[in-house]
Amino acid sequence: MIDFVLDKQLEADTAAIGRLMLCEVCLLDDSRFPWLVLVPRRREIVEIIDLTMDERALLMEEVTGAARALKSITECYKLNIAALGNQVRQLHIHVIARFENDAAWPAPVWGKGARVPYQVKARDDLVVKVRQALGVV
């Protein structure tokens, strides 16, 4: 998939973490919620149902790995996992660590005020922790 290009909005809103077999893993730059985004490197795929069965199985395991990493790092109360794509069409899966005292609880995180970008060091520290947990460089 040489010609895969990350959606411009996703690129603007995230920091790169690394590359799994199927997905690019990014950190959404919103310090209110520890939030990963997994993007399968498949051109012009909008829906999970448009992946092949093998790709879907791999996606499930990569999402599971990302969710476990996030839970282990953050000790969150709940995971939220979602493929919405109403605004950014390129298929991407949200993996979000939720806490009972976070800025949106118990509502979903989308559309709850403006992003609060990380301080650079905090963001870089979290990126490193996720890389280590996922075993990616």
Add this chain to the structure above:
Amino acid sequence: MIDFVLDKQLEADTAAIGRLMLCEVCLLDDSRFPWLVLVPRRREIVEIIDLTMDERALLMEEVTGAARALKSITECYKLNIAALGNQVRQLHIHVIARFENDAAWPAPVWGKGARVPYQVKARDDLVVKVRQALGVV
């Protein structure tokens, strides 16, 4: 899993559609959004990551089947697929047909006003269509 019991809130908000190998399939009783809920028959499971790998693969395929059925029946513009569980702890996966003119577009559907229950005939007709598409009784 003889002792699996559907969460009381899910039971109150949905109509039963049928039983897949892993999941109960229900129709959320909100006529604003064609909306299925898949509930793995596994007691005390809260997160996808707590299923076994085989269960996760099966879940992915059952979600895919439900999403394809819903898309085929509704000719929706977008699918929204999510496991949130911030309010109902029992693991359940939302599969929602979205339209560019629906009551929440482009926002997610959760927390957007009150449910608008179906008229009985409309609900029963949709249940029958989903059953036929999924091959369940």
